[in-house]
Amino acid sequence: MKPAKVLMSDVAKAAGVARVTVSRVLSDPDSVAPATRAAVQEAVARLGYVPNLNAGTLASSRSRIVGAIVPTLSNAWFADTMDGLSKVLGAAGYQLLLGQTGYDADAEEKLVDAFLGRRVDAMVLTGTAHTAGVRLKLQNAGIPAVECWDLCDDPIDMVVGFSNEAAGEAVAAHLLARGRRRFGFLGADEDRARKRLQGYRAAIARAGGGEVVTHSAAPPTSIDDGAAGLAKLLAVEPRLQAVFCSNDTLALGALLECRRRGLAVPEHLSLVGFSDLPVAAACVPPLTTVRIASRELGERAGLLLARRLSREPGEVPRIHDIGFSLALRESA
Template sequence: MATNKAAPAQQDDPAPGGGRMVDVARMAGVSRVTVSRAISHPHQVSPATLAAVRDAIAKLGYVPNLNAGSLASRRSRIVGAIVPTLSNAWFAETMDGLGEVLEDGGYQLLLGQTRYRQAQEESLIDAFIGRQVDAVVLTGVSHAGTVRAKLRRCGMPVVETWDLTDDPIDMVAGFSNRAAGAAVAAHLLARGHRHLGFIGAEEDRALKRLAGYRETIAAQGLPDVAVCTVTPPSSIADGARGLVELVRQNPRLQAVYCSNDTLGVGALQACREQGWAVPGRMAVVGFSDLAIAAASVPALSSVKVQSHEMGRRAGQMLLARLGAPDSARDSAREREARIVDLGFSVVARESS
């Protein structure tokens, strides 16, 4: 009796864009199996063969039918990633690094933006699970309890980024925001500043930087930090307004830590407009060390984090998990690799 079977990966039916795999194979001078491998697992094919297959695909306008392959392998070869916003360069750099690694591994990247709304993150998670993505990359480690439970229950690989935790949903690649805030406080205190302020976006990671900053300053018995929070995504104008507000709160203010470089550049702008010498009257430190920090006048001190490498590492962790047999997933080596601390460094420039 005949039985229905899942279609083989990359079968030779006409593709959505027209043409057939057999035509690509004939033009490239390879087998259909090699064409299928070049499409699904490009890293397993020699550069010369891959170039020939891609050239044939381009000339024929061939678009592979990925549905057949996903039915056979039960993989979509899509990774879903969620960021607060792509309007900020630091998140874009992370997604760029992630995309590079996934592309080399034969996976596509599907992006979603929360616009800093936790409810939107849960909605995107539901959409990704419904579309059967193979893995998920999240920004931060603070999520609704339902999100954590849902992702753990479905069992797909997950990497959280842009923070650290001892209890990740699955894996985490990032740095300690709290420790970064403490390091900035130590930097400013070492330069003799005693009246300090903070301008930051009202979101979890920035508030952790504030907590570390505050704790270090309080430990020295100094006055509490003057704080101005802004609604994310933050702008240069927010930084300028924020610094003026802090000086209104504390006219003796000597230094300000901004939770990102955009706010830091705004604080420098306010100093120019108010005639405050930097760093003589006011020291300024930013966060993330974008190119604009070094190009500012005066050059902006900042906290350097490995935004691009963070994305690359997240991609590598996912590919390692996706390529591992089920029996290897609980090995001691893999457990050790679940938490990756990429660290940070304070880059001191003219502004502090």
């Protein structure tokens, strides 16, 4: 015989309290006296009760869930951000619900609809480029929202990240200082990579440099994409002296293609990546790259949301620039 489902009323009876008290312990435990809270939590654990978190079920109508949307979890930098976010939110009593878009703007809007329909308490988005529908729905939802991995002057609510354009400019300045004059860019076909190219190209133009040879691959990109992309760049400009890759995965593929062709790095061709994966320092030669504190980014977003969700007094700033740095190694 199938066992009967444990109800909130069963927990209330076992703990010797009213049903509304159980609801309050589950939704806002700090509002209940410690002894009562302990009795309810013991009954929940003993009976194996799983609360129904649909909006309106609990006294506070809070789901204790934060929805987060990333382009992909196959890239370590997004996974690190989500790990940092999850740990901070978990310590604050919230669970993280993840969705991935595959770099598709319409898929992001459908995920936003799904999360808002399940009454999440807050949202985290990757990047600042969204459909008008996403912006409108989140602004109307009245819940905290954080955009990350980029910066903008007019976030939906809050933004935690860095300037992708400035990162591209910093890479160009470094390569120009190293005497490089023929430039390439190997990127993923997505908004943040295009901003890195924009900054890279602008800095080179200001210095009187020539046109940047570019190639883009559909994200999420792979090591094979990096190798194939460098081959295409060299087919257009065999005299390339420096290539900026929009992520370390592409840069590693480019490095392997250089080795296959017998092109010395950095003597013949300088290579720069982006994100500073652990393998960047371990490859031969070690890869110069843009270092992003991806885990710290997630932690910062989590702290901002926890503060807003706890309704602490005082205004929470909307724009948080965590910056970036160049990890200078032998490849450039």
